[in-house]
Amino acid sequence: MDSSNNLSDVFLQYSAYMEDEQSLREEIRSQVRELEQTAREMTTLLQSVHQQDGIQNIPAICEKAKGLYPTIKEHYAALSKKVPKDQYYRFHDHWRFVTQRMAFVAALLVYLETEQLATQQMVADAIGVALNKEDGFILDLEDYLAGLLMLSSELSRFVVNSVTAGDYLRPFRVAQFLSELSAGFRLLNLKNDNLRKRFDGLKYDLKKVEEVVYDLSIRGLKPKQET
Amino acid sequence: MDSSNNLSDVFLQYSAYMEDEQSLREEIRSQVRELEQTAREMTTLLQSVHQQDGIQNIPAICEKAKGLYPTIKEHYAALSKKVPKDQYYRFHDHWRFVTQRMAFVAALLVYLETEQLATQQMVADAIGVALNKEDGFILDLEDYLAGLLMLSSELSRFVVNSVTAGDYLRPFRVAQFLSELSAGFRLLNLKNDNLRKRFDGLKYDLKKVEEVVYDLSIRGLKPKQET
Amino acid sequence: MDSSNNLSDVFLQYSAYMEDEQSLREEIRSQVRELEQTAREMTTLLQSVHQQDGIQNIPAICEKAKGLYPTIKEHYAALSKKVPKDQYYRFHDHWRFVTQRMAFVAALLVYLETEQLATQQMVADAIGVALNKEDGFILDLEDYLAGLLMLSSELSRFVVNSVTAGDYLRPFRVAQFLSELSAGFRLLNLKNDNLRKRFDGLKYDLKKVEEVVYDLSIRGLKPKQET
Amino acid sequence: MDSSNNLSDVFLQYSAYMEDEQSLREEIRSQVRELEQTAREMTTLLQSVHQQDGIQNIPAICEKAKGLYPTIKEHYAALSKKVPKDQYYRFHDHWRFVTQRMAFVAALLVYLETEQLATQQMVADAIGVALNKEDGFILDLEDYLAGLLMLSSELSRFVVNSVTAGDYLRPFRVAQFLSELSAGFRLLNLKNDNLRKRFDGLKYDLKKVEEVVYDLSIRGLKPKQET
Amino acid sequence: MDSSNNLSDVFLQYSAYMEDEQSLREEIRSQVRELEQTAREMTTLLQSVHQQDGIQNIPAICEKAKGLYPTIKEHYAALSKKVPKDQYYRFHDHWRFVTQRMAFVAALLVYLETEQLATQQMVADAIGVALNKEDGFILDLEDYLAGLLMLSSELSRFVVNSVTAGDYLRPFRVAQFLSELSAGFRLLNLKNDNLRKRFDGLKYDLKKVEEVVYDLSIRGLKPKQET
Amino acid sequence: MDSSNNLSDVFLQYSAYMEDEQSLREEIRSQVRELEQTAREMTTLLQSVHQQDGIQNIPAICEKAKGLYPTIKEHYAALSKKVPKDQYYRFHDHWRFVTQRMAFVAALLVYLETEQLATQQMVADAIGVALNKEDGFILDLEDYLAGLLMLSSELSRFVVNSVTAGDYLRPFRVAQFLSELSAGFRLLNLKNDNLRKRFDGLKYDLKKVEEVVYDLSIRGLKPKQET
Amino acid sequence: PPEPKPEPAADDTPVTAMFRGFASQLDSKHDLYERLVKKSRDVTIESKRIIFMLHRVTSEEQDRQVLEEAAGRFRQLEGGTLRQIAEELAGHDPYLYLRAISPGLQEYIEALSFYHYLLNDRVISCAEVQQRLTYPGGSAEPASGAEPSTTAGEPPPPAETGPGEGEVGDPLRLPLPYHEYVLGLADLTGELMRRCISSVSSGQLEECWRLCALLRTIHEGFVNIGNTGPREITRKLATLRQSLTKVENACYQLKVRGEEIPRHMLADVFSATDDYGAHDDYAAD
Amino acid sequence: PPEPKPEPAADDTPVTAMFRGFASQLDSKHDLYERLVKKSRDVTIESKRIIFMLHRVTSEEQDRQVLEEAAGRFRQLEGGTLRQIAEELAGHDPYLYLRAISPGLQEYIEALSFYHYLLNDRVISCAEVQQRLTYPGGSAEPASGAEPSTTAGEPPPPAETGPGEGEVGDPLRLPLPYHEYVLGLADLTGELMRRCISSVSSGQLEECWRLCALLRTIHEGFVNIGNTGPREITRKLATLRQSLTKVENACYQLKVRGEEIPRHMLADVFSATDDYGAHDDYAAD
Ligand SMILES: [Mn+2]
Numbered sequence A, B, C, D, E, F: 001m002d003s004s005n006n007l008s009d010v011f012l013q014y015s016a017y018m019e020d021e022q023s024l025r026e027e028i029r030s031q032v033r034e035l036e037q038t039a040r041e042m043t044t045l046l047q048s049v050h051q052q053d054g055i056q057n058i059p060a061i062c063e064k065a066k067g068l069y070p071t072i073k074e075h076y077a078a079l080s081k082k083v084p085k086d087q088y089y090r091f092h093d094h095w096r097f098v099t100q101r102m103a104f105v106a107a108l109l110v111y112l113e114t115e116q117l118a119t120q121q122m123v124a125d126a127i128g129v130a131l132n133k134e135d136g137f138i139l140d141l142e143d144y145l146a147g148l149l150m151l152s153s154e155l156s157r158f159v160v161n162s163v164t165a166g167d168y169l170r171p172f173r174v175a176q177f178l179s180e181l182s183a184g185f186r187l188l189n190l191k192n193d194n195l196r197k198r199f200d201g202l203k204y205d206l207k208k209v210e211e212v213v214y215d216l217s218i219r220g221l222k223p224k225q226e227t
Numbered sequence G, H: 001p002p003e004p005k006p007e008p009a010a011d012d013t014p015v016t017a018m019f020r021g022f023a024s025q026l027d028s029k030h031d032l033y034e035r036l037v038k039k040s041r042d043v044t045i046e047s048k049r050i051i052f053m054l055h056r057v058t059s060e061e062q063d064r065q066v067l068e069e070a071a072g073r074f075r076q077l078e079g080g081t082l083r084q085i086a087e088e089l090a091g092h093d094p095y096l097y098l099r100a101i102s103p104g105l106q107e108y109i110e111a112l113s114f115y116h117y118l119l120n121d122r123v124i125s126c127a128e129v130q131q132r133l134t135y136p137g138g139s140a141e142p143a144s145g146a147e148p149s150t151t152a153g154e155p156p157p158p159a160e161t162g163p164g165e166g167e168v169g170d171p172l173r174l175p176l177p178y179h180e181y182v183l184g185l186a187d188l189t190g191e192l193m194r195r196c197i198s199s200v201s202s203g204q205l206e207e208c209w210r211l212c213a214l215l216r217t218i219h220e221g222f223v224n225i226g227n228t229g230p231r232e233i234t235r236k237l238a239t240l241r242q243s244l245t246k247v248e249n250a251c252y253q254l255k256v257r258g259e260e261i262p263r264h265m266l267a268d269v270f271s272a273t274d275d276y277g278a279h280d281d282y283a284a285d
């Protein structure tokens, strides 16, 4: 009887532990849902750069989108609090997709404002997560890279619309940027199938942009300041 | 050119990081293989309790099997060193199966020696891992529980062979033990499909043992000291 | 024995229930088949807008297609009579696909005639169904939206053929239209997998049309009235 | 013993029957394999129309390919002899695929030579099988249609390569042909999932060809005789 | 225009042909559904042999089930009229399953009444179809064999329930029957995957029945008349 | 053009290569089919040991089965001639299954006659193949092991039928035999999934036999000579 | 149900304004769906717990107590979460949300029919279940026993009954499609099997025979349905057959084991007496 | 290859003693397999790297340098890891281990044939590849350029050549099944496609046409094989077809774009001159 009581105590303990984990998963899921909502809003805001009038207003659009960064950071802070420090990868799948999207958004913002590539550090800072596992909730490298590859597809569309809106300089600069990005990815030995497939996409985006450059060149629309 | 050099540096860094992870995974796999080897040896040693002469020699068999604990602990220590502290669940699948087996082995040893249920703490101690995430490489609760459910199947076989070897007392004690274990599992709200299916197995093991008890009872082979 | 009698009642009732359902489903299916036939005819008629000579004859083509609306309305009326009140969604799968197609057809007609987006009300009126559950057989919102997404794919093809036929203005207007439609869809939190996938199609269609606009712009074929 | 003997007699009989059928199936399979070999040769020969120099040599290529028709007919005659008259559909799966391929080959040849659609009758005649079940080994309607749908995919590739080889007229004629073929298929109520999916392919092929026509038009490469 | 009209005529013809076939298929399906209904009723009736009181009433149960044979025969006659003589195998899949079930039902009835194996001829006669292709709608050999293999599974269940109902003789006779049946199947060179898998089932059923015989023997419940 | 000529050589060669392979495979397959036929006959003959009267006639049954060994050897000799040296494993899949079955048959014969485990050498000799690659067509170790694991399943069934036939000694001997066999298999580090799964079967078979031994023990049917 | 709240932005085009309306409709549909999924999950959990408890029923005295407790918990469940589901659904086409509530409904039917079998020795009918899920007085006060649920933050049902508020006089009811009821019955067989296995251990042989007969009858019913029902049934039929086999094997084992019991030992083994073990020709022992 | 080392325990039965032998056989087979998998992986990685490098080939001068570097790396690979594989396999039935080395072999063939195409403008034959994988002198000294590999800890090949040591005079060779060669060629098309896409950007139109024709010829070859080859081919055929489509589309685009190039601008756009752009009827611009 003694042993039996004891045993049932032990199992009650196990039971409580399992219930906790279940509800933790529930909370994470609901927190991620809010994060996704804000991420979607940022993406939508940034869509207007493709509009005729948007291309002239990039700084204003960027400002408006960046106005949502505090909310994003709050969401990541809240999420980070829920996830036990050493169990990031236990629940990674829940926020993997939205984090890739945020990496894309952050890299697009950096590009639109500085025409530079956002480093993993810059993206991590922008969305308020850490880079090193020691510092807590991190930006996984592969998620960051996936975000960069989404960027290339957005830029190839952006180039087409820029020309329509009369900006003939941009294609030359984007072509340069994507060509460097592509060289960067060539250095990686991509094991991740998903990344590898998206990298093939980057090559096509680059080709598309180079065709625009070609179209401009043969028509003498290549502006002088580019050599 | 400056930005390009910089970019390629950044990517070389990313590349190195990814290669490291690849080789880490390789090392973990090879370490787990060694652990599996020792675990298999322990299981094989313990098989002899089912033999006619084994049943009379349980303490000796247990001693012999326990002689491999130091090796097991070394393997877990080596494995634990390889796995970054906060990435246990990133690589969990690699050692999940062997750890369930070791939980079974440890619980069987405890049962054979004391006829008690090994707690998660006892199993963790026996194989040299921690119980709390803070203390490093742990024994996951569900792996421990899976080990207990393997135990029930082994005990139902053991009961049959005990009777053949003339030990009529054991079935009564095992029936009591499994009945308590089953009551314990009933307290859990099992979400894990694998565990749930194995728990159904426990019920059948219990039924089997109860049939042996019945066989002994109707033949008046129920020893006096049991009430 | 009591329980067994009682049980045979249960299964007899169920059997009767299923036969009723079976034959009702049969009737619905046959009615839907007729509706599909007319819907297919309308779609086929509208295909001719893609022809060289069709593009010059849009009003006539539309009139001809609209001549089938009365038949469509009769089919929906007949269908509506078969479906018990408050059980629309019990049988929804049967007419879901054809209704999406009809939403597409109606929206295409409205677009061709007015270059406006057909509202849910307009579509519902055109095919003779209600908008609110209280008023009978309805046009489900998601089916209406699916119809709009089919429209985007048809328009991207239409733009290509318009240019071939020498109409250089249309692409600019369609680009504007799809861009607004796309902004609209971005506001939705699409849980429905089917819609989500088709929305990806809309993004692609928009990109395609933007490229046509680009082709015209770079060749100076952008008509004057557009700025 | 009596019953047992009897039973084994009965089964010996069944066994013999099954062996016969087995070897019939074996013969059919081996005959079909030869047919496939010739069909593959014809397909391979026709592939050269896509080569730069092939486009100028279409009549010669067609002649060469047609040189294999007698062999094809022999194979069908041999096959037809093996298949019991009323069991065509029992073994249909064996030759279904190759017959679809032959329907494609025959229709491609007719198109290349006459720019007309090959009817079921023409295809049946070309490969030496019947059209009506009464007349023996037939060309199943769905197999013929599947062949036509393969044709559309080949033609859309052919159009691209024609332009590359400098033939700017062909795309306009193929667009017209595929548009008619598509209208034809729209008349069918396709229940067969396979055909339905391939018909979606035809729509896609048509769109592709329309885009080629567009590319030529926008660049003023539309030849004079087309208006 | 001429060619186009022609093409649409040809397709209208194809369309009509396909509609005809479609509706034939529809009719067959609906006829098969009725057949299935009666087959299900027979199966259900025969289920009662497993009940405690059913085992004492086998002749009465068989009579009742056999009362449905005339309906079965009518269904097969109706079906047979619909299927064109030489297209049995075109539509075979529609009635394959129910015919296997009927072969099982017929073989079970024969076994329950005579403890003999029903031959293909006996089954064909019972359900009113032919044995030779020349005579029309047939009982395919593989369907008959599939029915026999269902029988073995039913008998192994029946043996268990017979013992529960106190009939200790039956297991010995069924073991003998299944052992002979198994020897019969061993003579066949089963290429059909489905049959082969079911034959594995027969081996398992036989083993199961042998274990029942064992259980009775070891407890001295083996009746006197068996030696 | 040079490269294209060169390429057509490549493909012509390959075509020839494949035809050779194809026809060699065909020959092997047909030879294997004959081997399978004889193997099936031997298995069928051995099935009678499970019969009541078979258990008393084991030597006669074994003699009869062994009468087919010369035929088996001829088949293996013929097969061996077809397979090029050092390409055993290129075609292994063709005879893998039947060789496993023959290993089983040979091991069963040895067991029935001597109650010993047949060594790989004994099996190889019995069916007329070599043990070492240098000596020609071999018996693959894993196929031999697979045969042993089939043996365990047959023996567990045999034990049940032996008891039914009144032989109470055999279960004790078989339990001992399977227990040793199981200990042997535990020494193997099974990478082969198929073997691993079958080894689980052996564990189950052993448990089954242990239960028979238990049944006899508890009923005092354990013969005297066993202790 | 939250009302649509499109907040048109200043720079909205007509299209975006329209889509804001759509967004709000889709969201409220989705929110309702999610709320129902959660409530359905609560019903499932409570039903599973009641089933666990009912498996404790063995001896007469204890029975009464357990069955009474179960009765109370069913009342609470029906007056609480299930009623809330009915209220949420009022005015909606229930089939639109069926997939959200189906798991909970089926588990409830499984639990209730198990309870009903233990109490009355027969299977509850679909109409009887529907009766329990019908609440006279429509959107009246919430059932007194409403459990303190996690949904406390939501608006109280009486204040805002949503689209169905026009029909205050009509009885509120949670519609129970026949398919769901039958699928619940199919699940019941698993519990009956478990009960049979425990009966074997506790020696209640009479109940084993009864359960076996009942399972066979349910099985016959499902055989007659065949594959004409919803696809789920076919899937459950396999489980049902397994349960039946287990029970038939248990009964078989009881029988053959019983056959070798020495009569005088019966009392030692089984606490309940029964008319069982008539044969005496057991093996030499 | 490690020799079997069964250490019979004191209490071994004859059966366990025998099984110790089996265990050792199975382990050494498995170990060899694993070693081959690792070496194959090394071959794959190095081949992929060479392919990466070869994609840098564009202008004449640079070409020579890159191609020479590639030649050196192939020599090192063939004298190093590939030779080690040949040595490991010596005396074994190569088909038993084919699945272990197949990925590496195919990637090597892909790289080598790509290199060979760039160098000689034609496709290397199976016999030529086999030639490179044949090592005269059998188990002679290791190739001088053997790369410092991670397998340094293993016994040096000359000291212990295993089962094949009897045949010292025979040339050592890594057998190359024709299927593997053809599968490698199928993979080559992907690289040819990538090269074509880059050529478009760098304006090497002549090469595009050449690549397109080559890809079409390879495609014809595979069409003629159809589904008679190993199953893998069918899978790769789909990829091949995609590559072909991409190349044909690229050529098409070059053509239609080229058609509207004003003649006088050609020089600005393309560094290489060519007999291209004869038509002048480009669109109003
Ligand atoms: Mn349940």
Ligand SMILES: [Mn+2]
Pocket: H110, H187, H190, H191
């Ligand atoms: Mn590659």
